Amino acid sequence: MISHRVLRREAKRLYRLCLEGGRVNESRVRLVIDHILAQRPRGHIRLLIQFQRLIKLDIQRRTARVETAVPMPEDLQALLREQVTRRYGTGLHWEYQVKPDLIGGLRLRVGxxxxxxxIQGRLMALAESFDQP
Amino acid sequence: MSQLLQEIEARIAGAKTAARRQNVGIVREIGDGVVRIEGLDDAMLNEMLDFGNGVMGLALNLEETEVGAILLGDFTSVREGHEVRTTGKVLQVPVGKALLGRVVDVLGRPLDGKGPIQAEAFYPVEKIAPGIIKRRSVNQPVQTGIMAIDAMIPIGRGQRELIIGDRSTGKTTLAIDTIINNARLNREAEQSGDTSYRPLYSIYVAIGQKQSNIARIVSVLEEHGAMPYTIVVVASASDAATNQYLAPFAGCAMGEWFMDNGMDALIVYDDLSKHAVAYRQVSLVLKRPSGREAYPGDIFYLHSRLLERAARLNENYGNGSLTALPIIETQLGDVSAYIPTNVISITDGQIYLETDLFYQGVRPAISVGLSVSRVGSAAQIKAMKQVAARIKGELAQFRELAAFAQFGSDLDAVTQAKLERGKRIVEVFKQEQYKPVPVEIQVAVLWAVQNAFMDDIPVERIKEFQTAMVDYLTTRKPDLLSRIRKEKALGDDTIAALKQAIGEFKQSWRP
Structure with missing residues (x-):
């Protein structure tokens, strides 16, 4: 059985091959998967799982998730996108979620x-400040 | 009431209203008190991680795609997918005199039900040991109250002296005796208003021990009035391996506070064998590469960086000290095993306790041949040096001759005399547990042995003679004892007085 360490190293090598200008090139990823499935090397399923994990982490790093209590207006979305892009660069995947539990305001996660x-976050911070001795 | 409202307002104002940038990660895997977290790109090594609900962790492995961390406290509420935040702080514990008399856990939280601790400060658990510029060599003794140690293997303040031996050979007892003796000295100095005496505070770190044992030790310390000068740090056998791994470092941070503030402290790590086992468990679960006996490669560095923090600082840095008494449990007397050899090489000497001696009734069962103190003799008081200089050699010679003598009965007078003297020295060094002997009495007793006052006493009655002589000197000649204690040397007139006093006692003693 092929060792986990070897598989990890191989998955990382394939992942690097998929990078173009520091970003993952989707067509290369598809090409790699097609190639592995065609060749079926030893431990190919585990290799693909490991490869998928690296791609998933890369996507997470390049994903900006915006959570708001109510749907965000288009103009505000554009403004936010502009400001975040200025800080994190272009090529981010944008996701918007509505979470009424947040009460109000905005929560942004990039990587x-x-x-x-x-408001929920502020209330929690306030509660924590009371908990501290 | 208005103050309360103002305080609430201040707290509300203090709670940040602007968006805070936080670094977060997601728990990917959890087991055995160890978590693997995805994300946390900005995590620092040894940074505290907040898992919410009061659960904290410590980042130990920073890898390319994930962070390996250990959990502190109750981690049953942590689940896969849980959000984790960095805190920007390294692990800290409360320090200061408020901890004296308390039993605390690894994070300095009280376990004794005596209420919260108002700590003076917080110290990081991991800290770089004082450098060579800050240090000086040891020159003040730690009076253990154990005659065999104070006479033959003296310990200085700032020294690291290993206590090593098999199970049930009296390792913990030696350490507890030392704590009790120093508490007695502290108390006496306080009561007499002696400001020149530097009190020695103690920290006892219990690693992987049974709770019943720890409870017994705490009750012994309370019984002998040592708790007001002692901090007990507990990571018992039922605590997670992560807590056991951190306990000595937490105790050391508490001791360092005394050292940094110009005071003297003594720390007992009971024991580092279990500490090594706990660290091995944490490392294996963190998937760090294992080496000999499955211990991780940095097991030597783990103990060396811990023990290097024991030091004697020079006068420019407050003149404080931290003395370390690590304990190692050997298996079947094998001192050449991995962890024992590591710790032997790190420390400034070792006290080796032998099972055979223990069962022969020689207690404390210190093996004179294998025990050594590399720096402590510089700290021994002059009076002790005067009476004990030749004792170690004589005792070693006695053991050699005793082994030789059992093959034949024709011995010359000199050998016979050496054997007889050796037997008496062995008897004199026998001591009951939790009954440390003040240094002036040790000096008087050893002087009596060295000057042939016990040569005509039958070996089996030596202990009886010694007890009666100590009683006589304590009740009838307290001035002589206090003179030895104060002068710390045996001058001609003191020797004459000692000779007269012991001579008088011997005449009156009826066997």
Missing amino acids: SDVYDAT
């Missing part, structure tokens, strides 16, 4: 950075 300007 592992989170900007919380929701």
Whole structure:
């Protein structure tokens, strides 16, 4: 059985092959998958799972998720997109979600950075400040 | 009431209203107190991570796509997919005198039900040891109250002295005796208003021990009035391996506060074998590469960086000290195993306890041949040096001759005398647990042995003679004992007085 370490190394190599200018090229990803499925090397399913994980993490890094209590108006979306792009560069995938629990405001997540300007977030911060000795 | 309203207003104003940037990650895997988190791009090594609901973690592995962290506290509420935040802080514990007399966990939270602790400050658990510029060599003794140690293997303030031996050979007892003796010295100095005496505070770190054992130790310390000068840090056998791994570092941070503030502290790590096992477990679950006996490659560095934090600072840096007494449990007396050899090489000497001696009734069962103190003799008081200088050699010679003598009975007078003297020294060094002996009494007793006052006493009655002599000196000659204690040396007139006092006692002693 092929070792996990070897599979991880191979998956990383394939992932690097899919990069173009620091970004994942979708057609290359598809090409890699087609090639692996055609060749069927030892442990190819585990290799594909590992490869998928790397692609998923890359997509997560390049995804901007906006959560609001009510649907966001188009003009505000455009303004936000402009400002976030200025900071994180172009090529972000945008996702919008409506979460009434947030009460009001906006929560933006880009990669592992989170900007919380929701009322729910402020209330939680306030509650935490009371908890602290 | 108005103050309360103002305080609430201040708190509300203090709560940030602007959008805060936070670094978050998602729990991908959890098991055995260890989590693997995706995201957390900005996490620092040893940074505290917030899992919400009061659960905290510590980032230990920073990998390309994920972070490996250990969880502190109750982690049953943490689930896969849980959001984790970085805090920008390294793990800290409360420090200061408020902790004295308390039993605390790894994070400095009280376990004794005596209410919250108002700590003076917080210290990071991981800290770089003081450098060479800050240090000085040891020159003050730690009086353990154990005659065999104070005479033959003296320990100085700032030294690292390993206590090593098999299970049930009295390792913990030696450490507890030392704590009790120093608490007694602290108390006496307080009561007499002696400001020149530097109190020695103690920290006892219990790693992977049974809760019943810890409870027993705490009750012993309370019984002997040592708790007001002692902090007990507990990571018991039922605690997670992560807590056991962190416990000595937390205790060390508490001790460092005393050292940094110009005071002296003693820390007992009981024991580092279990600590190594806990660290091995954490490392294996974190999937770090394993080496000899499955211990991770940095097991030596783990203990060396911990023990290097024990130091004696020079006067420019407050003159404080932190003395470390790590304990290692050997298996079947094998001192050449991996962890024992590591810790032996790190420390400034070791006290080796032998099972055979223990069962022969020689307690404390210190093996004189294998025990050594590399720096402590510089800190020994002059009076002790005067009486104990030759004792270690004599005792080692006795053990050699005793082994030789069992093959034949024709021994010359000199050998016979050495054997007889050796037997008496062995008897004199026998000591009951939790009954440390003040240094002035140790000096008087050893002087009596060295000057042939016990040569005509039958070996089996030496202990009886010693007890009666100590009683006599304590009740009838307190001035002489206090003179030895104060002068810390045996001058001609003190020797004459000692000779006279012991001579008088011997005449009156009826076997």
